[in-house]
Amino acid sequence: xxxxxxxxxxxxxxxxHLDIIRRAAEIFDELTVSVLNNQLKTPxxxxxxxxxxxxxxxxxxPNVKVDSFSGLLIDYSKKKGVHVAIRGLRAITDxxxxxxxxxxxxxxSKGELDTVFLTTSLEYAYLSSSSVKEIASFNGDISMCVPxxxxxxxxxxxxxK
Ligand code: PNS
Numbered sequence: 001x002x003x004x005x006x007x008x009x010x011x012x013x014x015x016x017h018l019d020i021i022r023r024a025a026e027i028f029d030e031l032t033v034s035v036l037n038n039q040l041k042t043p044x045x046x047x048x049x050x051x052x053x054x055x056x057x058x059x060x061x062p063n064v065k066v067d068s069f070s071g072l073l074i075d076y077s078k079k080k081g082v083h084v085a086i087r088g089l090r091a092i093t094d095x096x097x098x099x100x101x102x103x104x105x106x107x108x109s110k111g112e113l114d115t116v117f118l119t120t121s122l123e124y125a126y127l128s129s130s131s132v133k134e135i136a137s138f139n140g141d142i143s144m145c146v147p148x149x150x151x152x153x154x155x156x157x158x159x160x161k
Contacts, residue, residue, distance in 0.1 A: 001029045001030060002027075002028045002029045002030075002084075003028060003029060003030040003031070003032070003080075003081075003082045003084070004024060004027075004028040004030075004031050004032070004082060004084040004085065004086050004116065005031075005032045005033075005034055005073075005076070005077055005080065005082050005084070005085050005086065006020065006021060006024055006031060006032070006033045006034065006085070006086040006087075007034050007036055007069070007073050007076075007085060007087075008033075008034075008035070008036065008087075009035070009036055009038065009041070009043065009050075009129065010033070010035050010050050010053075010054060010129070011041075011043040011044055011045055011050060011129050011133075012044065012045055012050065012053055012129060012132070012133075012146060012150050012153070012154060013050070013053055013054050013057050013129075013146070013150065014124070014127050014128070014129055014132055014145050014146050015124050015127065015144075015145060015146060015147075016088065016090070016120050016121075016124035016125075016127040016128075017088070018057060018058070018147075019088075019120065019121050019124050020086065020088040020118050020120065021033060021058060021061065021064060022061065023118055024086045024116075024118060025061045025063050025064050027116075028063070028084070028086075029063060030063050030065070031061075031063060031064045031065070031086070032064075032065045032066070032067050032080065032082070033054055033058065033064060033065070033066050033067070034066075034067045034068060034069050034076065035047050035050045035051055035054065035066075035067070035068040035069075036068070036069060036070075036073075037068055037069065037070040039070075044133055044154070044157055045153075045157070047068045049153075050068075051066050051067070051068055053150055053153065054066040056149065057147055057150065072108070073085060073105060073113070074105055074108045074109040074112070074113050077109075077112075077113050078109070078112065078113075083112055083113060083114060084113075084114055084115075084116055085102075085105065085113060085114070085115045085116070086115075086116050086117075086118065087101075087102070087115055087116075087117055087118075088117070088118055088119070088120045089117045089118070089119050089120060090119075090120045090124075090125045090126075090127075090128075091125065098115070098117065101115075102114075102115035102117075127145055131145075132145045132146060132154065133154065136151070136154040136155055136157075136158055136160070137158045139155070139158070139160045142154065
């Protein structure tokens with residue numbers, strides 16, 4: 001069985017992430033979308049909230065599971081027995097950062113963990129969780145960026161609606 005992990009902050013999940021999830025789930029038999037519990041960042045949504053949001057947003061994909069992890073991705077993927085990490089690439093600026101992480105993970109895992117990159121569909125190439133949060137904080141329209149129920153949750157966090 002071909003399994004993969006799609007790690008990320010997902011704070012919150014966007015249509016760009018969901019596009020990568022849908023396409024990765026078509027390539028792999030089982031996809032685990034895993035939220036990084038990063039103590040260094042102050043997220044808008046807690047890990048538990050992000051997991052719940054992702055579960056709801058991916059409920060129509062039968063081979064997609066949602067989980068969370070702390071620490072190194074190579075340790076988490078080893079524990080899961082998974083050898084492929086999925087990452088989305090929007091632009092060349094993503095590539096430099098992602099290449100560095102992918103090569104570090106390959107080295108640290110002694111060759112065990114490979115990274116498969118999917119290029120983001122052009123319609124979502126402009127999207128980032130940070131810009132979604134910034135727009136929402138000013139009560140702007142994020143309907144083209146995230147599912148409706150996610151938009152409501154984001155607006156609530158900023159005290160709108
Ligand atoms: O959605 P993000 O914030 O771009 O995701 C980044 C993520 C979670 C893929 C990356 O930060 C990660 O894997 N962190 C876990 C810690 C780790 O393994 N670091 C070693 C690679 S340098």
